[in-house]
Amino acid sequence: xxxxxxxxxxxxxxxxxxxxxxxxxxxxxxxxxxxxxxxxxxxxxxxxxxxxxxxxxxxxxxxxxxxxxxxxxxxxxxxxxxxxxxxxxxxxxxxxxxxxxxxxxxxxxxxxxxxxxxxxxxxxxxxxxxxxxxxxxxxxxxxxxxxxxxxxxxxxxxxxxxxxxxxxxxxxxxxxxxxxxxxxxxxxxxxxxxxxxxxxxxxxxxxxxxx
Ligand SMILES: C[S@@+](CC[C@H](N)C(=O)[O-])C[C@H]1O[C@@H](n2cnc3c(N)ncnc32)[C@H](O)[C@@H]1O
Numbered sequence: 133x134x135x136x137x138x139x140x141x142x143x144x145x146x147x148x149x150x151x152x153x154x155x156x157x158x159x160x161x162x163x164x165x166x167x168x169x170x171x172x173x174x175x176x177x178x179x180x181x182x183x184x185x186x187x188x189x190x191x192x193x194x195x196x197x198x199x200x201x202x203x204x205x206x207x208x209x210x211x212x213x214x215x216x217x218x219x220x221x222x223x224x225x226x227x228x229x230x231x232x233x234x235x236x237x238x239x240x241x242x243x244x245x246x247x248x249x250x251x252x253x254x255x256x257x258x259x260x261x262x263x264x265x266x267x268x269x270x271x272x273x274x275x276x277x278x279x280x281x282x283x284x285x286x287x288x289x290x291x292x293x294x295x296x297x298x299x300x301x302x303x304x305x306x307x308x309x310x311x312x313x314x315x316x317x318x319x320x321x322x323x324x325x326x327x328x329x330x331x332x333x334x335x336x337x338x339x340x341x342x343x
Contacts, residue, residue, distance in 0.1 A: 140214035147217025151193035168333015184253040189242040190260030194222035271322035278342040
C-alpha cells in the first residue's frame, strides 16, 4: 500500500473536528472515566530517557507525539500521518507549546515511512491499526526503521463492546479492534522479539524489541 493508493478518512470536517477532539481534554476525560487510562500506561511503558529518536506512525493531532516531545531534550520525534487536517492541528499545537523544534512532521503512509532503516530508538503507533486492512505491513515497517535493540509500543482499541462500537465507523475493509493475543501475534509475525501485551480498560497495548 502506498500514499497514492490509500487516502485518509480524516479529511475535511471529520479531520478538523476529529483532530480537535483527539487532542482535547474531552478525550483525556473519556479515557480516564470510560475507556481506560491508556496514556498513563503508555508513557510508563516507553520510559523515555530524553535522547531518543522516536517515530509516531499515524500521529494524528499529536495526543501522544506532544506528550513524548515534552519529555525529550536532545531527542527528536518524527510524526507521520496521511491527514493534512491532523498534521495542521499538530503543527499549531506544537508551536503553541514551544515544542516545534523537537518535531519533524511529515505527511505519509504508515506502511511506507519516509525514515531510513535502522535509525529509530523507539517506534509507536496509537489507535491506527484498527483503520488498516492488514496491520502486519505497518508492523514490519516499524521493525525496519528501528535500530537493533530499539523498542516498539503499539496501542489500539480492544475487542470489547465499546471498542467494537467505536471502530465500526470505519471502512468495511478496516481491521477493527484487537484482542491482546492478536496484537501480540501481529508483532511476532512481523519479526519482533520479547513481545508482551495487556488490556487497559477498553484498550490493548503491546511492547516488543528488535533483535
Ligand atoms: C484514531 S486516529 C489516532 C491518532 C493518534 N495516534 C492519537 O492517538 O490521537 C488514527 C490516525 O491514523 C491515521 N492513519 C490511518 N491510516 C493511516 C495510514 N495508512 N498512514 C498514515 N496515517 C494513517 C489517520 O489519518 C488518523 O490521524
